[in-house]
Amino acid sequence: MAKVQKRTFSLSEEQAGFIDRKVASGDYVSGSEVIREGLRAMQERDAAIEKWLREEVVPAIQQYEADPSSARPAEVFFEELLAEEIADAPKRKRA
Template identity: 35%
Template sequence: MPNVALGSHYEEFVRKQLESGRYNNASEVVRAGLRLLEDHEAARERWLNEEIPARYDELMNKPSLGIPAETVRSRFETKRRNDAAKAK
């Protein structure tokens, strides 16, 4: 496996993790990060392959569960306006 360039941000993050005493070396930090990524990707795959199709089937069997597109657009627009007002 070749060496990887982390960049200054992640090099600093690894350094802080080592200083915390939680990890003994940079490899442990990277492996911990990769385990989290692996878990995240597995959860994403479950969501895409199991949860979404199940919700789609549920909606097809009971259309009253759906939300009209105009309602969704309106909610997004309201949120966008509220967020813009807060940013000012």
């Protein structure tokens, strides 16, 4: 296990109660374990956002900068998105 560093934090009553309930339910052994799980989830979320920015957003911007005529007006994009949602609605009801 990695070296452990002790820290002190202030929590709202609601946050402290949430931690206490998680430990009392047996889902976690300690409050520290609850906090570590939350930090891992934040790290995963941040990594996913970073990957999305790097792999999808930056290339899209670069494509637009190389050829601005490839862009679609926002109205067209949203009309297409709405049409896709409407077409997919019956599929979601069956699932």
